[in-house]
Amino acid sequence: MREYGWKSATDTVLRVLTESREFVSGLILNFALIIGVIVFEWSLVEIVVIYIIEVAIISSLFLIVALFTPQPVDDRDGDAWNTEPTPVQLVPFLPPIYWRNIKFIGGKVVFTGILIGMLMRTIVFNSEVISELPSSVGVAIAGIVLFQLRRVWRYFIADQSYQNKSPMDAIQFAFAPVTELLFMILYVVVPVTFVVVGTAIALDTEVTSRLVLLLYLVPMGTIRAWIGSLDPQTDDLEISFS
Template sequence: MRESSREWILETVPGVLRESRDFVSGLVVNLALIVGVIVFGWSLVEIALIYLIEIAIINLLFFSVALFTPQPVDGLDGDWAGEPTPLHPVALIPPIYWRNIKYVGGKALVAGILILAVTRPVVSSYGLHSGVPLSVGVAVAGVVFFQLARVWRYFIANQSYRNKSPADAMEFAFAPVVELYLMLIYVIAPVTVVLAGVTFAMDTNLNSRAVWLVYLVPMGVIRAWIGSLDPQTDDLEISFS
């Protein structure tokens, strides 16, 4: 009995850890935001800046990997009917495809304009002339590492990009849209209502740091969960057809 239990643990635990590693990694990354608020006194501007940088990194990485995916996008005709035309400008990396460039280019341009439009006022109010705090730089480095690990796991390991289309990579790039929607509906709106009610009932002002923590903890769980999903196999569907 004891031996069978030991074998079950040895067989089950590694699989559970592999399946949950993205979720755990996401929790660690989002824990950095909470630590930043508590320990380093990050403001709303710094949190927003890190979040926008994360979105920019996600878009940059997954838009880039989309260029290397040779499979056609479902529901599209024209260039997608036949074999793709490869472009191989650098011998050390896999070929990219002209139809992918056209498919990704427009969406990347729109995403870039939106990110810049939102980021510019945040950066202006932050005042980068004084330099970026080391704590913010470490948080951004953690975001880069986490997203690179996702690219490796879903597209590069075992050359799995060969079996994917650019739309598959785009689903990862636009996952933050779903994430933002969930945070607005299930965190920001209800928490704001509750806090407003508490403030009115108690006739007091809540401490700003405590307020950010009330928002950040459930938001971190949602962001870690979304970050752990594979849009191709989990209950997360974003269509670009």
């Protein structure tokens, strides 16, 4: 009986860890930001640069993946979506892309591309900012790339699952940071700012910038890890592009 109890408990723990591994991985990744603030003395500049680059990485990876998905988008009319897609083999060792996907994606990313481009040009491509960034920021960015590549592999490449996906499936991942940003503004930025400002006024004290940054990063990290663990195709995370 005791042996059965241990086996049942072990199986339960393994199942929970397996189901929540994306959430745990996201927490670890965001915990690195907290370590960066505490240990490497990152400022708001480093955090903003990392976040902008992360959004650019997520958008780029999943929009590229969307080009290779052959299934039609639901609720789309027109001959392009009612017939077999025309493949275009650009690189011999890669799957073909589809012209209808290019047209579909192009209409969705113009605004986002311009916005990210402006931010990248203003902050990331600023030589003064880049020259002052510590090497630890580069390590964090490398971790983000590996984490997102792992998500691409899990949801689209493993077992060639992209063959059963539509471009909208990949776009849902690409634009998840939009939902993430809205959640962080509503549930972190607004209430934390209210608490910080209210506390500073009530106690007539000055709150250090590093402490304030941590007060924002901890709940933000939880939200980002949670959203990063969701599969937009199956979980209660819906992003509309209609």
